[in-house]
Amino acid sequence: MRTISSRNLRVAYVSFGRQTFDLEQASELVQASMQALRSQDVEWTMVEGLITSVDGAQAKANQLYGHIDVLLAQFTTFVDGRFITTMATTCQVPVIVWAIPEPNRAHGQRLSLNSFTGVNMAGRVLNQLGIPFRFVYGDAADVAFQTRLHRSFLFWKAWHHLHQFTVITVGEAPDGFFFSIPSAAAVKQLGIRVLQLNLDETFARALAVPDGEVEDELARVQSSVRGMERLSVENVLKFSKILMVLREDLVRVDANAVAVRCWPEFFTQFGAAACSVISALSEDGTMGACEADILGALSMDILYQLTESPAYLGDLVEMNPTDGTVTFWHCGAGAFSLARPDTGAQAGVHPNRNIGFTLEFGLKPGVVTILRIGEDAEGNVRALIGRGEVLDEPQRFRGTSGRVRLLDGRDEDLVTRVSRVIEDGFEPHYAIAYGDVFDDLTRLFKLMRIPVARF
Structure with missing residues (x-):
């Protein structure tokens, strides 16, 4: 291939x-x-x-x-x-x-x-x-x-x-994350390839990497992320080692993206957060999705190809009907270049697990396109697309987050728009990338005979 x-x-x-x-x-x-x-x-x-x-x-x-x-x-x-x-x-x-x-x-x-x-x-x-x-x-x-x-x-x-999309999954989806692994019918309809790595074996290979082999990688990341000196040396070394292993795996199988079971084992067994690994890969053009979300990784990759900007994957955690905004958030994963320029990408620890390292920042302001490739109740592939504008305001929650004003409302109020998305059963991870490629996505899915809903 x-x-x-x-x-x-x-x-x-x-x-x-x-x-x-x-x-x-x-x-x-x-x-x-x-x-x-x-x-x-x-x-x-x-x-x-x-x-x-x-x-x-x-x-x-x-x-x-x-x-x-x-x-x-x-x-x-x-x-x-x-x-x-x-x-x-x-x-x-x-x-x-x-x-x-x-x-x-x-x-x-x-x-x-x-x-x-x-x-x-x-x-x-x-x-x-x-x-x-x-x-x-x-x-x-x-x-x-x-x-x-x-x-x-x-x-x-x-x-x-x-x-031609190929994704590596590192471990299974977390318990109850039924949407993270697409049905066999959806995989066949899209024609994608899914390759699975054993989580324990990946941990073991990473821990076997000598400390001296990750010095260049560490220096490169430290030039893009502020405050890494405040973190546990052990956390940072483990980040670099598993990043090196995954890079090798991606090249070996000619994969486009990675979807990682980022909890609980990364914290309880490996002793470091996967958030920073996903972020570093995404920054370099290999989109990384947390919680083993395969179609989330595909959504990120398609946005990246169209916009030439790393995509962000976030939960929809808040809406404000007064000003027509929603907030997208995740625990601490996001390509470094997506951070607000006044703060930059900051190193931190996971807000729920208190283990590093994660990324801490608010998304930079700008026009974005929102995409979710998913499945309907019958297992048929569908897509949700929308336009938005990330507001120029400080970080909303710990981790990575951005408040987005949805555009092109077709005279619908925000509650109606969000209610339609929830009631239609769309998956709770949304890919976001800077640039307006709404029309390109509409044309792309039309050629693929994939039905499109509008956020």
Whole structure:
């Protein structure tokens, strides 16, 4: 199984043209486009020259099959639906169809390219064929276009992660956390892979790591987390050792995320909190979920792919109908960079167990997207998505927390909105990431035929 990452999304660029339009102008646009596209952080296969025949499209598609993850098809002029049909059905990857602005802007001039109509036809064809695709429009060198194209690449990276997601679980779910382990039907529907590590064996491997081997890791974390010198040396060493072991395991099985049974054994047997381990992994781009929440880890990962920002996983612990806010909280887990800048990420001890180390901070202010991938009563996969704004205010509770004003209320009061979420039986862990990717999530789940509810 090949995992798609931000740096190895393999994208092929092809350009279509028709002889009856202005191919000289189209060819110039192709050269300019290829130059501008190289600034995108993907692995490019640039197909030189315009494809002007269906046979040419088939030949190029045969060469690309099995070597790309996404096809970027630029319609430099109008071409009929056979071109995209041939390439998309042969390559068998998602497609981005690209329309370019008509270059002749003065009134009364010839419609020299008619790119937009070609893309419109391609959208109809791809929709009928059931081939996933996105649409982009603009000049290659335009900054806004480059941003939209980057978002499209992030979208397909997330799409691939949903299809290839592998999660390591460390131990079983805590007693009564029935939602943490998805049903076999849900795992099959999503196509994810779940690999389980034995908790006791993981502890033993961690304790066997020599103290000297974790010095670099400790120094790196100490540069991001304040107040670690106040903690028990034993707690900090155990954190570093189990972090090293889990990093090795993630690489060994090519996993995307980890879900950890963080209590009670981490406290009662290992003698340290798992919160900091989950936080450090999430900070580095491997999302970590507490309480062995597999679909919580998946929710975090999808948000991370779309926003390029570490996701936070929190309980919904409070609502304030007066100002339309809810509070998300967890015991002490959160990527270090999510902390308010005025306090930074602080090292602490678990609020209920009084064992370190955990993270202490309020979430930084900003617009966020909320996501929960879960199951309905029949075991079918569904998703809950929402927009919010983390308020600029001090830490609400010990651990990590943030007060969020829910946006896009559709004239519903807060109690009605939250009541709907609770009464529909959504899981009590919610993934949150900075950035507005609500529309991308809606499109992603539509392509996956996963029903969506709105927070």
